[in-house]
Amino acid sequence: MSTTHEGTRTHEAHDDIPVHLSQLEDVVQLISPTGERLSSPGFDPWVDDVSTEQLADLYEDMVVVRRIDTEATALQRQGELGLWPPLHGQEAAQIGSARTLRPDDFVFSSYRENGVAYCRGVTFTDLMRVWRGTAAAGWNPYEVGMATPAVIIGAQTLHATGYALGASFDGTDSVALAYFGDGATSQGDVNEAMVFAASFQAPVVFFCSNNQWAISEPVGLQSKRHLSDRAPGFGIPSMRVDGNDVLAVMAATRIALDRARSGGGPTFIEAVTYRMGPHTTSDDPTRYRPTGELDEWRAKDPISRVAALLESRGAMSDELRSRVEGKADAVARDLRAGCLSIPQPDPMSVFDDVYAEPHSGLERQKGQYAAYLASFENGHGDGAEGGGAS
């Protein structure tokens, strides 16, 4: 394997890579799991400017985002959300990458990048809409520079590549960043996007959060090599970083953004992380996850290693702890209030905005649904007095 002066990998053979890939071997790491600042010559210059105060801000972001996740999970368990896809464990991958973006860059994500949405300025109410089942899309993408999440695995990589091409045709240096999972790399769309991006040198960053699982399928089953090794076959340079290390993620994303902005085309980043929770609140990982794996990854927690680094620099004060806790508490309160404030839409509005023009098939379905709703005592089909509560 070789590494360029920028720290990115070229496409030489890797015959020594083990088949079981759920380990942190062969990754770029700038903060060890126990909080030591490690050196990596190709990556250090890209985060030299990150001061201890900024590191504390990244720590705050990660704690807040974990709290968003915990609160949303509680809301789902309390019947206020239909579903929630937890990001617990993936905070550094999301914060480290999203905090490097400019407002005029554009994010295309999967359903799990709720921490990225937080960084882009999506409001808590908007974040909750789809999971509460009250909207098909929660926000206006142009207001925050982030498309609404794709549930169709990998589809957003095509959107990102197209957007990136458009940005370069417009003569801007904005970059599109596509977030997707390890499982998505087996999807046709992702492979097509990489071919297209390489052919036309689109300013797009492919950010793969390898959280070791695609629902119940381990990454080692779908790929016998590191996922980052796939990209060079498309002519796309790649990096494999510790996705639980906020600085390594930040450095890699900055390298990729810089290349894209300066006409160097796409980059693939594999952020090696771990999904500590279930796939969604409908999943039970104890049915397929090997015993001990969770504990193994708990020891590599993205938040505690930054806390340890801050501690070693004498920067982990009671004041910082209470500031961060206060912020997380406030965010959790706002998230809950925002969720509960979302009005129940009129059931018939589900037919709005599906087709540009009305047609007989739609009218027939509307009639059938209206008759179904009318068959309930309150005429709303939800058993609630007046149909308002959920």
Ligand SMILES: Cc1ncc(C[n+]2csc(CCOP(=O)(O)OP(=O)(O)O)c2C)c(N)n1
């Ligand atoms: C095209 C398509 N196929 C299958 C699914 C069902 N599905 C939902 S999530 C998922 C696994 C995705 O795994 P990964 O890409 O690793 O992302 P993660 O959920 O781990 O973040 C699958 C197969 C889907 N949503 N879209």
Ligand SMILES: [Mg+2]
């Ligand atoms: Mg996955």
